Each structure stands twice: as structure tokens, then as C-alpha cells.
Amino acid sequence: MNLPLKPLLGLALASALAGAQAAETIRVAIGTQDTTINCATGGLLIRELKLLEKYLPREGRYKDVQYDVQWKNFTSGAPLTNEMVADKLDIGSMADFPGANNGAAFLKAGKQSLFITVLSGSTLGSGNGIVVPRDSKVTALSELKGRTISVPFASTAHGMLLRAVASQGWDPQKDVNIITQAPEVAGPALQAGKIEAHADFVPFAELFEHRGFARKIYDGAQANAPTYHGSLVSAEYARKYPEVVVAFLRAAIEADRLIAAEPEQYSELIEKVTGIEAAVAYLYHGPLGLQTRDFTWKPEYRTALKTSIETLKLLGRDSPLEATSFVDDRFIRTAFKQSGLDYDARLARHDKLPLKASDALTGKPITDVQRAAGVWVQGEPKVRHYASIENAFADLQKLQQSGKKARGVYVHDLIHRIKLLAPNTWFAADAKGQLSAFLQKDAATAYAAANKGRVLDFAGAQAAAKPAL
Template sequence: MSRVPQSPSRRLLLAGALAAVSAAVTGCSLGSEAATSGGSKRLRIGYFAFPSGDLIVKNKKLLEKALPDYEITWIRFDSGASVNQAFIGKSLDIAALGSSPFARGVSGSSPIPYKVAWILDVAGENEALVVRKDTRISDVAGLKGRTIGTPFASTSHYSLLAALETAGLKASDVELVDLQPQAVLAAWQRGDIDAAYVWLPTLDELRKTGTQLTSSKEVGGAGKPTLDLAVVSDDLIAEDPQAIDAWRKAEAEALRLLTSDPDGSVKAVAAELGISAADAGAQLRQGVFLTPEQVASADWLGTDDSPGKLLGYVTDTGRFLAGQKQIDAAPSGDVVRKAFYLKGLSDAVK
């Protein structure tokens, strides 16, 4: 990755990003303190404002109905990096997390104490690389020497590095800027960046004045897929596996509703994102959603006795990140396997 000059505006952007992470972790820490007081059980769930089954579970209160004796707190995050920080601070029980930040989280000598337990979606056209139309750039190779914004340690960051490599470019051939989605949009509107790799809904705003060069669907089809996973803390696995079973069943119901009740699903996502039903429907169509049975199949998560292909995807992601000097060393397949929680998954999708 290229080193970004520390201009005053850049320092302000970095300070803002750090403040956002701090605020998110502090916010969940309050929930952590509350969870240890009183007699009621509580779950702290991290989610993204991104079209998925998670938003349907939240909007329709599927988990609250399944666990009426629990106090459930939903905490919004902007990127996987801040989710990882929150788990390190023991401020979350369950959370959405991209496959790239998950691979980072399980690498190193002190892996984050969580395990993947569900797949929310497979990245498709809902994450993409867009360049400003006024640059007249028409392919990824044309980005050499240009400034590109993306949230570091995210699936978009991983897919961007993969796209650059496929185009014959190194990270040092461009200027990478670490920006959260809203900061990406602001930098784009100011003309501070030439291109960005980011996800919905910010992505749709960039498309209005930009040209899409590639997407995570294309990058994945070329051998480097990314996914939105869901992870559970080691503490929750040890102390309350029944809550995980109930949560999985709620997520499975949401995936089924995407097919059986598309209009209701669109309304739920629109309400959670504060957008029109038309926009919500368009955003949902850009994602790739598995059936619950596919989630537990050999092609994806698999079973406790026989993990699926996701194990290889995450291991390959770790190797790629290590090769790009994004992490010190790639986690072994055995280390990644230990970061999978598959007990009870088959029953949850019945």
C-alpha cells in the first residue's frame, strides 16, 4: 500500500475515522456494562446499514419474538475494522463482518475471540470500483498514479487490491486513502479522490457521476470472492449457545422471506435504510443471497464434521492479504478451521 501524504485535510480525515471507531466502541461498551447487571439476558448485535437479511430480522423483530426474555440491542457500524475493535473490547456478542476483516481478525498470535457462524450474503454488484467520469478512465489499469478511496481492512479494500493485481498494478502504483463510506462520498464530491471501491448505498451515489470499472461479482468470479459473514463471540458460544440457535433461525427466516415475501422484505429494508421502496428493491437485486440450505451446504459453511468451501475462501484471503503486506502472516487452514462455529447449524436451517 502506498504511503499517503499527511496533509492537514488528510490528518483531519484520519482523526474523524478514529473518532468514529472510538464512538462505536464506546457506545457498545455501555451495552456491555448493562449486560452484566440485573437478571435479564442481553444480546448486543452489530449490523451494517446495508441491504441484507440482517435488516429484515431487525425491522420485523424476529429475534425479539424468538427470545422474548432477552434485551436485544442493535448497534450500527460503518466497517468491519470497527467491528473487530468492538469484539476486542468485548462489546459485542454477534455482528456482521466481511470475509476480509474476518481473515484479519483470526490472523496473528492473538486472534480475536469470535467465530463465523452464518453467511449474510455473497458480494455481487453491491460493491464496486467506480471512477469519476471526468477522468476519462475506462479500465482498472488506467488508475495508475490516481487517488482511490476505500475503507481499509474491508471487503472492498480486499477486492480493490485483487482488481489492481489482475490489472497488473501494485498498491504502490496508486495512492490509497482510508475512508469510511460517508467520507468517501464527501471526498468524491470535493474532487479529492479519482476513484473509490465501496458498497451500497454510497456506491449508488458515486455511480451518478462515475463509471463502474469492476465489481465484487467480477472479482469473485475471477477467484477472489468476498462475503458478508456473521460472527459470534467465544463467550456467547460458551455461555448461551441456545441464543445462537435462535438467532440463526431468525436469519434463516429472513433469507426465506426475501423469496417468499419480496414486497415485505423490500419495505423492511427501505424502512431501516430510510430510502424509497424502489431504491431498496434495486439495492437488494444487486446482492447475492443464499438459501438457508445453501448456507449450511458443502459449497459454503458446511457442517461441524465437514466444513465447506468457505474455509478455503477465508484461508486464501489470508494468504492474499499477507502477500499484499496487509497482515504480518497468513493464518493456517487449521487456525481458520478453529474460527468456525458450525455446531447446530444444520438444525437451524430446517
């Protein structure tokens, strides 16, 4: 039986097209910053827990698709941006300032990138910090005039440093000597006393403190300049595969849910992957953390991006980039909806991950967190929480006397409401012996004077602590 040639050719073409569709491979190339631990929900946790694979679309046009998921880790945003612009990566996570660089670099190359979500940040500005060598006599930014300060150039910490210097009324070209230095170089330099101060992003100011060779003297919250890390995507990729972009964001949302429920467990995972101690990761990701994990584009974060674009101009890098067109919240809104979450309700909230715990010394529920404290004991899976610094330090003394050690001790700055590592914190004891914590020595001194008290370091505060049962 002879069949007409034309229908056969049509069938062959259809078969070939079907085969081509079945053979389609979609690349999902993601750039991460593992050591920038507040990017964890947009990278490390998704990768290590294989969450992306759960949400990649498998129906409709994606029914027979093969996914080529690629991960590449970076220590900062600039090299990640280079690979995104070169079409070697599709999605990447970085802070507001390098994110502005990303958008400007795409436009310069005749392309476009989109800032699709926030991952974690602080509407106050906490997360960037300035440290000095532990034995330095410097206790405040105002004492750094005429000194050399290193910072990773083009980072969000660089933007914070420029704004902090400006807030002192200084000329960054004349009144301080700002040099570029990556955190992996700054750490040894601080240990050796080769630099007078160093500004850095999450989590290095606190990490250097925790490792015992630096003291944080300035936190970005003092500048009241909001900051955040988030994820960007090539606009071309987003137009081509919007469902894949939403899948990435749904994986990020699940990563956030997991770490919110078990912050100690996933801080341990971050330590295993990055070498950054779990105690430092918990400082950020635990209840009342130094920053807040948040996927919504709050007005403060939009303002931070606008400020970052303006900072680019201060550095002589003019760009037609506009924050209003650079931010695209359509994908995260869709991801929230598909995850059964209310985006607008979360957008309206500014609260941190709440502390729901009882005092480990008294057993009473903690209702006032203004002077709350925590101790993570080595060998224990969970952080012990306390309603007061006095209770925490009194219990810590008992623990130490029994031969136990703390891997992390946490208090909260009374003024800025930010979480601090207690060993490098200043304390003020009032006339009744109540302890309050302060990042800055001058703030502790002022509080002590106003309350007929005295200023104490960590050891002194421990010695003075009498549990407020």
C-alpha cells in the same frame, strides 16, 4: 414446633438458588451494519420486525430467564470488532476480510470468535466495486495506473482492490496511490471531483451510481474472487448460550424467507431505516440479485475466508488464525434443522433467487433470463419484468411519455451475469437490433464488432429499442 436448623438452611439455600435462577438476565448484544444492506437478514430486518424475540429459548434452563436484547449499528466491521473483543457485543455481522480481522483480533486478545454463518454473498465476487466520477473519461481499471484510489481500509473492498491491482501486474505501493476514505466521505469527494476513483463494498458503488455522480467501472466478479458477509459470535458466548445463538440464526432464516417473498416491500423498509434507496436494495435482494442470500458455507466462501487471511499477511498482519477452525457450521445446521430446512441440499445449490414472472409487455412467461430486464415505476409496489431489454425500454418510453418515472431500471451483464443499473450501463445492438448489456465499454465494443452491431449508451439504447414481441 421446632424444626431442625439444617433442613431449614437447605430449604433457604434452595429457595435462594431458585430465586437467583429466576432473576437471571442474559444479554444478547448484536452489532449490525444497517447500511451494508446484504447484512439485512442478520440485523436490520430481525430488529425492525422483532423476529429474535420469537425464537429466544423459554424452556428448560431458560424457563425464567430475562433477555436484555441490545442492538448497535456500525458503518463498517472494524469498530464492530473492537466492541466484540471488548465484550460489549456478543454477535456481529461483517464481510469476509473484516471477519478475518475479527478472528485475528480475538486471538491476539487471548480469546476466540467463530464465523457461524454466511448471510449474503457472491461466489463470483460481485458486491465490491470501483467507481469513478460520472464525467471521468476512465472506463476500465487498466486506465487507473498512477492514479489515486480511495477505499475504506480493512474492508472487504480493500481486499478486493488489492487483488484487482495485483491482477493488473501492478505494485500497490508504487503503481497506484491507495488512500483510506470511508463511503460517507468518498461520496461528496466523488461529487466534487476531488478523487479519481473509489473502491467500496455493498451497496456504495451502486448507490453512488444510482444517485448520479459516479460510474462503476469494475465489479468484483471480474476478479472471480468470492466474497460474502456473515455473522460471528464470541466463542465463549456460544459455549455458554448455544441455544441463543441458534435462536438468532432462526430469526435470520425467517428474515430471509420474508424478503425472498416480498423483496420490494422489504427494500422499502431498508430505505426507511437507512436512507438507501429501495431501488438499490432491490438490486441486491430481488430475483437474480447482484448477490445471493445464502446461509450455507459453500467451498467458495471458505476459500474467500482463507484468501482474506492471506491478504492480512500481505498487509503485515500475521496471525495464527486458521479458516478451518474459525468457521463453525454447527449452529446454522441446527437452525436449519429446527426450521424444517435441508442444509446440505441448499449447500449444493448455487442458484440465485429465481425470477418467476411474465413479460409485462407481452404477458408471456419469461423462460430465458439472459437478457431479462426490469423497471420499477414510481408509485407502483412491484417491479415490472421483461423477457428482453428491447421490451423493457420500449415500455419505459411509453411510461415516460405518459408522465411516469422509473425509480429503478435493471439489466444483466451478458458476460458476468450480474445485475446492473441500466442508466450507467453500456449496450451493444447487433445487426438484428437485439440489445445486450455490459458493465465495461470495451466488452460492449468487442461484442458489437463481432456481431456487426454498434455500441450505445442508455439513451441511445432506449431510442433504438424495438420490442421483440
